[in-house]
Amino acid sequence: MVLRLGLPKGSLQEATFQLFKRAGFNLTVYGRSHFPRIDDPELEVVLMRAQEIPRYVHQGVLDAGLSGLDWILENEADVVEVADLPYSKQTNQSIRLVLAVAKDSTYKEVSDLQNKRIATELVRVTKKFLAARGVQAEVEYSYGATEVKVPHLVDAIAELTETGASLQANGLRIIATILESTPRFIAHKQSWNDINKRIKIQNIALLLQGALRAEAKVGLKMNVAQENINQVLDLLSAMKRPTVSSLVGGEGVAIEVIMDEKKVRDLIPALKRAGAEDIIEYPLNKVIP
Numbered sequence: 558m559v560l561r562l563g564l565p566k567g568s569l570q571e572a573t574f575q576l577f578k579r580a581g582f583n584l585t586v587y588g589r590s591h592f593p594r595i596d597d598p599e600l601e602v603v604l605m606r607a608q609e610i611p612r613y614v615h616q617g618v619l620d621a622g623l624s625g626l627d628w629i630l631e632n633e634a635d636v637v638e639v640a641d642l643p644y645s646k647q648t649n650q651s652i653r654l655v656l657a658v659a660k661d662s663t664y665k666e667v668s669d670l671q672n673k674r675i676a677t678e679l680v681r682v683t684k685k686f687l688a689a690r691g692v693q694a695e696v697e698y699s700y701g702a703t704e705v706k707v708p709h710l711v712d713a714i715a716e717l718t719e720t721g722a723s724l725q726a727n728g729l730r731i732i733a734t735i736l737e738s739t740p741r742f743i744a745h746k747q748s749w750n751d752i753n754k755r756i757k758i759q760n761i762a763l764l765l766q767g768a769l770r771a772e773a774k775v776g777l778k779m780n781v782a783q784e785n786i787n788q789v790l791d792l793l794s795a796m797k798r799p800t801v802s803s804l805v806g807g808e809g810v811a812i813e814v815i816m817d818e819k820k821v822r823d824l825i826p827a828l829k830r831a832g833a834e835d836i837i838e839y840p841l842n843k844v845i846p
Contacts, residue, residue, distance in 0.1 A: 558753045560600055562761075563614065563622030565607035566591065569740070572644055573623065579768035579842050580761070599757060608678070611636060611743065620748035621758050627654055627717065627738040631679045637749045640742040640762040644769060645719055651737040652719045654679060657729040659708040667733045670694050670713055676706050677715035679735075686715075686735045704729060767843035774844060775818045777825075778837040782809040785832025792827055794820075815844065 564573055564584075574584050577595075584602065586593040591604045603619065610624040611634035621639070629636065645652055656675070658664045664673075667690050676699040677683045683696050696715075699706065703714045704727040715735060718724055724731065742762050748754045781789045786801075789812065793799050799814040812833075816824075825836055 558599060558757070560620045560748075560754055560757050561618075562600055562602050563610040563619040563624075564593075564602055564604055565610065565623060565740075566604040567606065569607060569645070570604065573740075576642070576644060576765060576768055579771070580764035581842075582761075582764075608632075614743050614745050617745045617747055619745065620754055621742065621744040621761075623740055623742055625652070625738045625740055627652075627679055627682060627736060629741060629743065630736070631682050633681065634743070635746070636743040637746055638741050639744050639749075639758055640766055641739055642742055642765055642769060643739040645740075651739045652717050653737050654682065654715055654717050654735040655721075655724070655731045656683075656713055656715050656733040656735060657704075657707070657724050657731050658713045660728050660730045662708065662712075662730070664713065664732060667692055669732075673712035674710075675713045675715060676703050676711040678703070679715060679717075683715040683735060763845065764843060767845045770844040770846075771841035773818055774815055774841055775821055776813065776815050776839045776841055777821065777828075778811065778813045778835075778839070779828060779833040780804060780809055780811055780835045781833050786810060786812075788831045789828060789833050792824065792831055815841065 577584055583596045584593045593602050593604060595602050607624045608628050610619065610622040611629045611632040613619045614622045614636050615632065615634035623642070643651060656667065664670060667687070671692050672694060674695045674697065675683060676697050678699055680696050680698050687694055687696070699714070703716050704724065707714055707729060716724065721731065742765065744758050749758065790799060793814050794816060799812050801810050801812050803810055821838060825838070828836060
């Protein structure tokens, strides 16, 4: 069995490759090839635009793929959504499809765009959003450089943004959020019904989610004398509970815990003062609950 997997080429490619690496899959691209090597004989990877992946998964050309919710909706793809994978090229936050107008525009609300012209790559999604609010507008497909079209070519744009910085830099103001989108791991329905392919797809999803879960966390190990155990445990907040095991000789315990990396900087000095010794901080590749 070989599973054909579509991964996004372009702005999300590097972040996707890093995520797969942390999940245990090493991808290598040679030159401008769209068929990277992967160290798993059961996988065949194809790189393509995220916009197209849902359509090819829907049609069964791909068994599974990774694309944003925005493009799944835009393609009206009837697929199995296996996992939500909240990551992007800059952060682990969702991206937003927003309606934006010129900063000095008189348009303040969605209703102000009645009978106006809007440019976007996500025409279907934008039209549905406007229709649900009783707004009729001319929504045209944008082939790129969408942000520069306001106000000389169009009245507004519907654009994807992660931080909003680019919109602001181009003199634009957000008046509404159409949807929030994160990458989704999706599967073709027939492939999902194939037991061998389903198990493979589920395994990949489990590892990818584990890698994302581990990204902002670290492990801490330390030794603690018997008389200091309670005060050290009072400082620790674990995902569940710290692991406590007796040291050889019964002179104390070893404590191990997984926690948010951003808390460790302030916690380690406090643990040292509370009596912890031989403190070790280590990175995590995957966390599977």
